Each structure stands twice: as structure tokens, then as C-alpha cells.
Amino acid sequence: MRHIAIALLFLGAIQTFSQDITATQLLDKAISYHDPNNQWKGFNTTFHVVMETPKSSDRKSSIHLNIPKEFFELEVEKDGVRYAYRFEKENCTTSLNGSDTVSDDDRKKYRLTCERGRLMKNYYTYLYGLPMKLKDPGTNLDNTVERKVFKGKEYLVLKVNYDKDVGDDIWYFYFDPITFAMEVYQFYHDEQKGDGEYILLKDIEEINGIKMPKTRAWYYNSDDTYLGTDILSKAE
Numbered sequence: 361m362r363h364i365a366i367a368l369l370f371l372g373a374i375q376t377f378s379q380d381i382t383a384t385q386l387l388d389k390a391i392s393y394h395d396p397n398n399q400w401k402g403f404n405t406t407f408h409v410v411m412e413t414p415k416s417s418d419r420k421s422s423i424h425l426n427i428p429k430e431f432f433e434l435e436v437e438k439d440g441v442r443y444a445y446r447f448e449k450e451n452c453t454t455s456l457n458g459s460d461t462v463s464d465d466d467r468k469k470y471r472l473t474c475e476r477g478r479l480m481k482n483y484y485t486y487l488y489g490l491p492m493k494l495k496d497p498g499t500n501l502d503n504t505v506e507r508k509v510f511k512g513k514e515y516l517v518l519k520v521n522y523d524k525d526v527g528d529d530i531w532y533f534y535f536d537p538i539t540f541a542m543e544v545y546q547f548y549h550d551e552q553k554g555d556g557e558y559i560l561l562k563d564i565e566e567i568n569g570i571k572m573p574k575t576r577a578w579y580y581n582s583d584d585t586y587l588g589t590d591i592l593s594k595a596e
């Protein structure tokens with residue numbers, strides 16, 4: 361009986377807290393967990409990501425991100441081929457197997473364009489900058505903090521949409537109600553259709569003083585189809 365009483369008190373505390381805490385307060389607590397020393401704005405380091413996908417070879421990426429100097433470099437290796445995108449502010453360069461000279465056919469085959477590179481820059485900066493990136497201009501937090509059960513666990517949830525010039529998707533971010541660690545996020549292109557994906561986050565890798573999720577497993581919202589897993593590691 362004592363254990364049941366404790367569990368009920370704990371559940372009641374979560375319910376009360378989720379009603380009392382504001383979206384801004386929840387985000388601030390999540391940032392305090394993931395970036396306790398406010399390192400993101402000065403982030404400057406290299407990290408590695410291995411992407412595992414069904415019926416495909418691994419894609420190994422090395423990312424160098426220097427936020428103060430607006431520098432980004434992504435080097436990718438897959439099936440024995442190496443290609444890279446490099447941005448120094450708005451100046452963009454690409455390379456294939458170490459050469460800056462790339463044929464039109466190879467550029468098309470490996471999608472070695474600055475447009476594609478910019479997309480990858482935004483992708484890595486956004487995902488590995490969460491939840492700190494939710495402070496960026498054009499990000500709109502829903503005022504209500506929801507309490508949801510997802511995959512058998514209860515979370516405090518932030519709903520986020522963006523100004524039209526930033527993005528069209530609707531995002532949900534799931535935080536542990538005790539530690540405020542970000543453990544799931546989910547996005548929809550059209551929520552009524554149930555499209556989009558959810559991402560399960562597991563374990564922590566500390567990169568440049570920031571607690572980043574070590575693994576990210578991607579699934580379709582519509583049918584739980586597994587899409588792949590990103591595995592983060594520090595640079596040697």
C-alpha cells in the first residue's frame with residue numbers, strides 16, 4: 361500500500377506541475393539540463409555521426425561546427441566515397457574524394473550542391489542544437505504545456521510551430537518530468553493526416569559541455585515503420 365500511495369502522490373505531482381509550469385519555464389529547465397553552462401552560443405568542435413538504415417550501408421559523417429565564426433563543415437563517407445560541404449559564413453565549397461573539381465554527373469549523383477549543403481547545415485545545427493534552438497527567432501511555443509503518455513512513459517510536452525519563413529512543420533518535444541531531459545521529438549507536415557516522424561532519443565554523449573542524445577531512432581508516425589538510427593560520438 362505504501363508503494364501505491366507514493367506512486368499516486370508522484371502522479372499527482374506531475375499533473376499539478378504540468379498545469380503550473382509555463383512553456384517558457386519548461387524550455388528553460390530543459391536547456392539547463394542539456395546546456396548547464398550555456399555553451400551552445402560558443403559551440404566550436406567536431407563530432408561524428410554514424411547513420412544506420414535498413415538494407416543500406418552505414419553513412420559516416422564528421423561535422424565541424426563553429427557557431428561564433430559561422431563555420432560549418434560536413435564530411436561524409438559511404439561505400440568508399442568521400443564528399444564534403446564547407447561553409448564559411450555564406451561562402452560555400454564542395455569536394456569529392458578530396459578534390460574541389462567535381463564533374464556534373466558526380467555532382468548530381470552525390471547531390472554536391474550548395475543548396476543541399478545548406479540543407480544539411482541547417483539539419484545538423486538544428487537537431488544537435490536542441491533544445492537550445494527553440495530560443496531562435498521565428499520559433500513559436502504553444503502556451504499550454506501538455507502531459508502525454510508516449511510509449512508507456514509520461515512526459516511534459518511542448519508544441520512548437522514556426523514563422524512561415526522559418527518552417528511549416530508542427531513539432532512536439534517530450535521532456536522527462538523530473539530531470540527535464542529531452543527524450544522524444546515528433547513532427548508533422550499535416551497533423552490531420554498523421555504524417556511525419558517521431559524520434560526516440562536514448563543515452564547521453566557530452567559534446568563541448570552539452571548533453572546531447574547519443575542515439576536517435578527514427579520512425580513514421582503513421583505506422584511505426586523504423587527508418588534508421590543516428591549514433592553520435594566525440595571526435596578522437
